[in-house]
Structure formats: C-alpha cells, structure tokens
Amino acid sequence: MGANGKETTSGDPVRGFMALPGRPDDGKGLFLRCLEDVVRVLGLDVASESDADDSWTWETRARVALREANSRELVVSETACEALIRTAVYDPNPSFNRQFVEPALNAFGHRVVKTALLDYLRTGTNRERAGAARAWYWSALPLRLPHVRAEGQDAGSRPASDDTSEIVGEWREIALREFVSNDDLDVRRCILPGLSLWKSAYPSESHDLVEAAVAIARAHPDEYIRHRVEHQVRG
Structure with missing residues (x-):
C-alpha cells in the first residue's frame, strides 16, 4: 500500500505510518x-x-x-x-x-x-x-x-x-532500555518512533536489547506498535 493506505500497483503490502494514538488518559x-x-x-x-x-x-x-x-x-x-x-x-x-x-x-x-x-x-x-x-x-x-x-x-x-552528541547517545541508550523494561503502553508508543532499531547504533553490550525491543514490538497487542516497528526495521 502507498502512503495513503491504498494498495500499490506492485502489490507491496506496506502502509504509510499510522498516526501516533492519543494518550489513554x-x-x-x-x-x-x-x-x-x-x-x-x-x-x-x-x-x-x-x-x-x-x-x-x-x-x-x-x-x-x-x-x-x-x-x-x-x-x-x-x-x-x-x-x-x-x-x-x-x-x-x-x-x-x-x-x-x-x-x-x-x-x-x-x-x-x-x-x-x-x-x-x-x-x-x-x-x-x-x-x-x-x-x-x-x-x-x-x-x-x-x-x-x-x-x-x-x-x-x-x-x-x-555539541549534543553525548546527550543524544545517552538518550538512545536509555530509551532502548526503557522500551524493553517498561510495559506502559503510552511510554512504548511514544519512545518507539524515535528509537533506532539497528545494532550498529549501539555498543555491543546493547545488541541483545535491540533484538528484545524488536521482538516485543512485533508481538505487542497494540496495532500501532506492531505497525510502526515493521517500518523501522525496513528503514
């Protein structure tokens, strides 16, 4: 599907990004x-x-x-x-x-x-x-x-x-750990769009966490999270 959510002529099933849902409260x-x-x-x-x-x-x-x-x-x-x-x-x-x-x-x-x-x-x-x-x-x-x-x-x-590269690196590490360890729906929905899911973005000791984050997102009951992760691992 194209960005408008309609199926493309090539039959590609990928849809455009879903909008980030509103907060539960x-x-x-x-x-x-x-x-x-x-x-x-x-x-x-x-x-x-x-x-x-x-x-x-x-x-x-x-x-x-x-x-x-x-x-x-x-x-x-x-x-x-x-x-x-x-x-x-x-x-x-x-x-x-x-x-x-x-x-x-x-x-x-x-x-x-x-x-x-x-x-x-x-x-x-x-x-x-x-x-x-x-x-x-x-x-x-x-x-x-x-x-x-x-x-x-x-x-x-x-x-x-x-130079904010150190702060950005720290954010990336903490956000990854938070996504994996914190099962709050809103936290996971909001962290995921800005979360790098490529191992090359992290030190080797965090590679297992990247795999865990992808697995959690793909199996998550929330449609937005499942949809979003597929775009990000392709990207």
Whole structure:
C-alpha cells in the first residue's frame, strides 16, 4: 500500500505510518496547570482561565498569545524555560508541543533542552517519560526565532552552538532500555518512533536489547506498535 493506505500497483503490502494514538488518559488538567505557569512567568496577555467560556477557549488564547510573543520579542528566564519544557512534556498533542520546545531552544540552546528532556526520561513518571519522548522529536530544530532570547542575553544574540552528541547517545541508550523494561503502553508508543532499531547504533553490550525491543514490538497487542516497528526495521 502507498502512503495513503491504498494498495500499490506492485502489490507491496506496506502502509504509510499510522498516526501516533492519543494518550489513554490525556491528563488535560495537568497540562492546563502547566500552561497557566507559562502564561504567568512569561507575562503573556491572557485572561485567567476562570474568565473564559471553557478550557478549550482559554487554551487556544494562551497558545495564540505565546505564538505572537515569539514573533515580537520574548525574554525567557531560566524559570520560564523550565515551565516551557514541562508544558511540552505534559501537552497531550504531539504536534502542538513544538510551540513550547521552540522558544526554550531559541533562548537557551539545544544542550539545555535535550538535557532537561533526558532527565524526564530517566527519572520522570510514565506520563513524563512518554511526554519527553514526544517533545524530543522537536529538540533538534534549528534556531529560527530571532526575537526570542534568554534573560540577560543581548538582543539579537543566539545561544552558543553546543555539541549534543553525548546527550543524544545517552538518550538512545536509555530509551532502548526503557522500551524493553517498561510495559506502559503510552511510554512504548511514544519512545518507539524515535528509537533506532539497528545494532550498529549501539555498543555491543546493547545488541541483545535491540533484538528484545524488536521482538516485543512485533508481538505487542497494540496495532500501532506492531505497525510502526515493521517500518523501522525496513528503514
């Protein structure tokens, strides 16, 4: 099948990627509290949630306010950076969480953001581990918000270009072990898309874990995991 899920003329049975399913429990209340912190520490012009007609309306206003602040001039403190990353981790939408990762990246650089997400993966709750894996996808974005800067940084300056290869290698190892040892459905769903399933990506002592990860994914009762692994081992 082609990318649209229809069978190809060659008879190839491979389908396009399935969308990452929503979280079994989207934890909307936790996310909204994180978003309130972002609004507060960045001083965004958004009325309190209690003044909105409903939580969806308030969330939309807060997201729009952050997007507009990114396009003007946004000064991000260390506290605000932590709030942005935490909100990205708790955002139930794996596409919209990008808008919290990007200002943190542009203010403090890739190393700070990747290290924070690695900490969530290593020591967080299962919800936080899954959310960190969702947010990690965006942590390699180029710095393209010129009006966003860290507190104390001159206007127009950019974070130093840091070598993050060590952090990426550590993420890869921990994510592999987490996928094999943690049977939480959301954790496995969120880690798998960014997980290398080639032994050459790991030291020899981790090769057995790669085989175990592939076997777990292929035999998993979840359709998304079974579907995803076949694409990745071909890739």
